Amino acid sequence: MCGIIGYVGEKDCVSILLNGLKRLEYRGYDSSGIAVLNKEDNRNEISMVKRVGNLKKLEKALSKKEMKGSLGIGHTRWATHGKPHRLNAHPHLDCKNEILLVHNGIIENWEPLKNELISRGHKFISETDTEVLVHLVEDYYNGDLVKAVRKALNKVEGSYAIVVMSKKSPNQLVGARQDSPLVVGLGNGENYLASDIPAVLEHTNKFLIIEQGEIANITKDKVEIYDRNEKLVNKSPFETNWDISSAEKEGYEDFMLKEIMEQSIAVRETYRSHVYKYKISLDESNLPIDIIKNIKKIFIVACGTSFHAGYVAKGVVERFARIPVDVEIASEFRYKDPIIPNPSLVIAISQSGETIDTIAAIREAKRKNAWILTISNVMESSAVRESDGAVYTFAGPEIGVAASKTHTAQIMICYLLSLYLAKVRGEITSAETAYYLNILKEVPSKIKSVLDNHSKIKELANIYYKFPDFIFIGRKYGFPAVMEGALKLKEISYVHAEAYPAGEMKHGPIALVGENCPVVAIADDSSVYNKILGNISEVKARNAPVVALTTIGNEKIKNLVDHVIEVPKIPEEFSAIINVVPLQLFAYEIAKKLGCNVDQPRNLAKTVTVE
Ligand code: AGP
Numbered sequence: 001m002c003g004i005i006g007y008v009g010e011k012d013c014v015s016i017l018l019n020g021l022k023r024l025e026y027r028g029y030d031s032s033g034i035a036v037l038n039k040e041d042n043r044n045e046i047s048m049v050k051r052v053g054n055l056k057k058l059e060k061a062l063s064k065k066e067m068k069g070s071l072g073i074g075h076t077r078w079a080t081h082g083k084p085h086r087l088n089a090h091p092h093l094d095c096k097n098e099i100l101l102v103h104n105g106i107i108e109n110w111e112p113l114k115n116e117l118i119s120r121g122h123k124f125i126s127e128t129d130t131e132v133l134v135h136l137v138e139d140y141y142n143g144d145l146v147k148a149v150r151k152a153l154n155k156v157e158g159s160y161a162i163v164v165m166s167k168k169s170p171n172q173l174v175g176a177r178q179d180s181p182l183v184v185g186l187g188n189g190e191n192y193l194a195s196d197i198p199a200v201l202e203h204t205n206k207f208l209i210i211e212q213g214e215i216a217n218i219t220k221d222k223v224e225i226y227d228r229n230e231k232l233v234n235k236s237p238f239e240t241n242w243d244i245s246s247a248e249k250e251g252y253e254d255f256m257l258k259e260i261m262e263q264s265i266a267v268r269e270t271y272r273s274h275v276y277k278y279k280i281s282l283d284e285s286n287l288p289i290d291i292i293k294n295i296k297k298i299f300i301v302a303c304g305t306s307f308h309a310g311y312v313a314k315g316v317v318e319r320f321a322r323i324p325v326d327v328e329i330a331s332e333f334r335y336k337d338p339i340i341p342n343p344s345l346v347i348a349i350s351q352s353g354e355t356i357d358t359i360a361a362i363r364e365a366k367r368k369n370a371w372i373l374t375i376s377n378v379m380e381s382s383a384v385r386e387s388d389g390a391v392y393t394f395a396g397p398e399i400g401v402a403a404s405k406t407h408t409a410q411i412m413i414c415y416l417l418s419l420y421l422a423k424v425r426g427e428i429t430s431a432e433t434a435y436y437l438n439i440l441k442e443v444p445s446k447i448k449s450v451l452d453n454h455s456k457i458k459e460l461a462n463i464y465y466k467f468p469d470f471i472f473i474g475r476k477y478g479f480p481a482v483m484e485g486a487l488k489l490k491e492i493s494y495v496h497a498e499a500y501p502a503g504e505m506k507h508g509p510i511a512l513v514g515e516n517c518p519v520v521a522i523a524d525d526s527s528v529y530n531k532i533l534g535n536i537s538e539v540k541a542r543n544a545p546v547v548a549l550t551t552i553g554n555e556k557i558k559n560l561v562d563h564v565i566e567v568p569k570i571p572e573e574f575s576a577i578i579n580v581v582p583l584q585l586f587a588y589e590i591a592k593k594l595g596c597n598v599d600q601p602r603n604l605a606k607t608v609t610v611e
Pocket of ligand 1: 303304305306349350351352353354355358401402403404491605606607608
């Protein structure tokens with residue numbers, strides 16, 4: 001997830017673009033760039049500055065350079081393809097340095113397109129998927145920039161929001177979108193394109209939304225929008241009353257709620273980035289086939305929410321790939337002198353990639369000659385750099401301290417990795433792989449339907465927010481989800497909560513339950529459903545209020561429990577990615593009801609870089 005912006009008008013736009021990028025920085029901040037065209041004396045001179053690091057680096061470079069122009073584009077990056085590097089920063093140029101483009105999204109078929117363009121003589125300088133786009137536009141450019149962009153986009157698969165400018169048409173910007181957001185900001189004698197409203201809110205509050213597959217042709221005096229059939233679309237602008245800070249939250253009260261609500265997109269982008277035509281690609285993992293075929297054991301090392309994703313991975317890797325998996329708390333693993341048989345694979349999970357305990361666990365595993373793979377949401381993070389390979393989630397930057405969208409994106413990676421290992425080891429066939437991938441492809445819409453049920457969960461929180469203690473119970477694939485549910489409640493509402501495998505309750509914890517200690521149980525359709533029903537009856541017998549998370553259509557359980565949260569049906573192996581979402585919302589609403597600062601909970605930090 002990156003931030004993009006464009007300006008066409010009379011003013012010198014360098015500071016307009018830079019300030020706009022500052023408003024978009026929460027979208028990505030590992031590198032950035034601005035390019036402007038100076039039309040004075042018909043010179044049509046393009047100047048560009050790109051820097052690695054956050055926007056301050058770009059601002060400093062710009063302050064040292066004489067650069068002006070009244071047409072320009074800018075970008076702040078969250079690396080997906082190609083590490084943070086000046087060559088990979090946007091804008092990208094064509095071979096003649098005449099056409100420039102900034103992009104937010106992922107081009108899935110970039111490799112075959114790149115090879116095709118190289119075979120036709122195009123020269124590439126970056127590792128990005130994006131650069132393919134500007135060379136495609138160049139390939140089709142014949143004096144009409146809108147036409148060239150349309151033809152180029154007809155060739156690509158994936159998600160994009162782009163802004164394109166050309167030396168040959170100094171009064172024009174072209175924008176287009178598919179899945180990634182793009183808005184037009186309407187000014188007086190000037191117009192803007194941007195990833196979202198905050199970027200240009202200080203200049204206008206009049207906007208047009210560019211819909212799926214539309215292309216916008218923008219000059220300083222006019223805006224034309226064409227649909228995918230190249231038909232002109234009539235749109236009426238809307239006026240926003242947002243102030244800058246709320247806009248960054250896109251109207252949500254907190255970053256955490258915004259990030260919870262972004263999960264179907266985060267999971268979809270993560271799936272799409274690794275699945276193409278029913279083939280799972282984990283290229284950056286660099287995992288050698290012989291390692292996959294010969295590994296005797298897998299260790300997963302992580303902390304907090306990432307540890308819970310590791311627990312999900314254990315269930316599905318053992319189920320599909322039939323490899324024994326140990327899930328280890330990283331801060332324990334690094335000091336326990338672990339027994340690591342050779343060859344072993346150690347998977348580190350860390351959204352930030354900067355958690356010191358996880359990095360130290362990686363170093364310990366390396367010392368013991370294990371093969372290290374890191375699952376992270378941040379390219380080039382320390383954990384990634386210390387590993388043999390990496391697999392990325394594409395959730396975009398997460399600002400709320402309590403992880404949400406990075407967690408479900410991690411779980412999607414764990415599912416894909418388990419199928420990938422199983423396929424390579426011959427435990428499942430191509431047909432079975434396609435069958436499971438079809439199920440995973442539907443996960444984003446299932447998550448969306450759970451998020452649409454938000455108000456029901458809010459009503460429940462209004463009933464349960466007064467209780468001082470909670471017990472969460474689950475069995476098999478339900479247990480990692482309740483561990484995460486309990487952690488979310490603890491870390492943002494400061495209410496005491498414990499998670500237990502449901503069968504373990506009668507060995508002690510059941511002593512805690514009663515009318516003042518509600519039980520939240522995962523009781524969805526699964527091979528252990530009848531067992532969990534028994535456990536629910538046990539706690540009901542001790543007067544505990546029970547909230548059951550169950551599959552839509554299960555009426556019977558409503559006679560047994562106090563409240564139900566319904567979730568869409570999915571095979572049990574893949575249930576955690578759905579079941580964790582209502583538990584995030586339950587915790588969020590209880591924390592809100594208790595007046596907690598959910599984005600910056602007390603005593604916590606987003607990235608724990610100290611022991
Ligand atoms: C989760 O909400 C917390 N922020 C925390 O437990 C977090 O998961 C843990 O610190 C690990 O962080 P990482 O994924 O960046 O390594």
